[in-house]
Amino acid sequence: MARYTVIVEKGEGEYFAYLPALPGCTSAGKTPGEALDQVIEAIALTQAYLVEHQIPVPDIVETIAEVEVN
Numbered sequence: 615m616a617r618y619t620v621i622v623e624k625g626e627g628e629y630f631a632y633l634p635a636l637p638g639c640t641s642a643g644k645t646p647g648e649a650l651d652q653v654i655e656a657i658a659l660t661q662a663y664l665v666e667h668q669i670p671v672p673d674i675v676e677t678i679a680e681v682e683v684n
Contacts, residue, residue, distance in 0.1 A: 619674075624646075639656050
């Protein structure tokens with residue numbers, strides 16, 4: 615089991631989810647929860663594609679930090 619950092623951003627009329635570790639693996643939904651549910655499916659499909667085509671799954675190297683700017 616892998617743990618990925620997922621970023622969810624609010625767009626115009628929907629939310630977008632993406633993973634820095636898996637470029638191109640994205641999803642969208644009407645709510646943040648829907649975007650997350652959809653990106654979980656996208657991750658599974660991306661991983662299956664990589665394995666099937668013998669492409670190494672990228673290492674997960676993200677670090678999340680929140681910063682405050684005045």
